[in-house]
Amino acid sequence: MEDGFQLPDAKIAIVGLGLMGGSLALALKGKCTALYGIDSDHTTLKLALSKNIVDQVDTDPVKLLQQADLVILATPVLAIIEFIHQLPSLLQKPCILLDLGSTKKDILQAMANLPENFDAIGGHPICGKEKLGLENADANLFQNAPFVITPLERTTQRARNATEQIISVLGARLIEMDAEEHDRTLASTSHLPFLLSSALALSTPEEFAPFVGTGFRSTSRLAGTPSQMMMGVLKSNRENILNTIQTFCSSLNEITFALQKEEYTQLELLLNQSHTIYQSLVSNP
DSSP: OOOOOOOOOEEEEEEESSHHHHHOOOHTTTTSSSEEEOOOOHHHHHHHHTTTSSSESSSSHHHHHHHEEEEEEEEEEHHHHHHHHHHHOOOOEEEEEEEHHHHSSHHHHHHSSSSSSSEEEEEEOOOOOOOSSSSGTTTTTTTTTTTEEOOOOOOHHHHHHHHHHHHHHOEEEEEEEOOOHHHHHIHHHOOOOOOOHHHHHHHHOOOGGOOOOOOHHHHHHHGGGGGHHHHHHHHHHHHHHHHHHHHHHHHHHHOOOOHHHTOHHHHHHHHHHHHHHHHHHOOOO
16 A cells, blocks of 8 residues: 555545535545445435435445545444444455544444454544434535544554545544543533433423423434434443433532522532533633
8 A cells, every 4th residue: 555645536435425424525525536425225325426426326335445445434333333344345455444433442443353454543523413314414514623533553644644634625623532532522522412402302391392492492402313323322432421421410419409408609609610611611622
């Protein structure tokens, strides 16, 4: 495999043309030599061709993978892991492999067991919508969003360069982390918020619908994410998520106790602390 990688000369196969894969294809269109789309859904592939999002499509990955020198996995986490296990029987030639999975530890463990012809690197663009599917894809989805990379020990400079060029074209911000740190962090900033939104929706009677305003909508928005997109995340990051739930419950208990005991000075102090922390969290780039 040559040392250099130039995105304009690359042939890229994207496995999974949903929101993330479709948005990636839209952003990469015209920035590389060829784009191939692989998806199990025939309707999605027809849409991708009709909108000229990719150059070729197929439900069978073998033919298109053979043409690619960079393969990007943009399916849900468990599907990514399953596909990685199948890759050695699908492709024997050298290629760079990048994934976009929302958790990294289990995916990197699967990547580490791949044959040497796969130059693998983990990735996770921290962006998205609760409305999924290719019809909601957006070329600007990654603009100014954090894009975490989690290299393996075996990851070459070529794979790093390829990923950095893609991130630059997307307009995203590169952050490098190890897989365990990534999963621990995202449990708090992504996976717990989804569960809190879900719990809020579960605890709100449906007859209250006429009184739902912007506050409820913004707080519960993530509950609109289809469960099949999150089950793999919750399974693969279970321990970290349970830890974040415990931390959240401790904070909620403090607020509950202050309200029960009518300790309004303490309650105001807690709310002021949360306000300060919120401002700090959302003001960081």
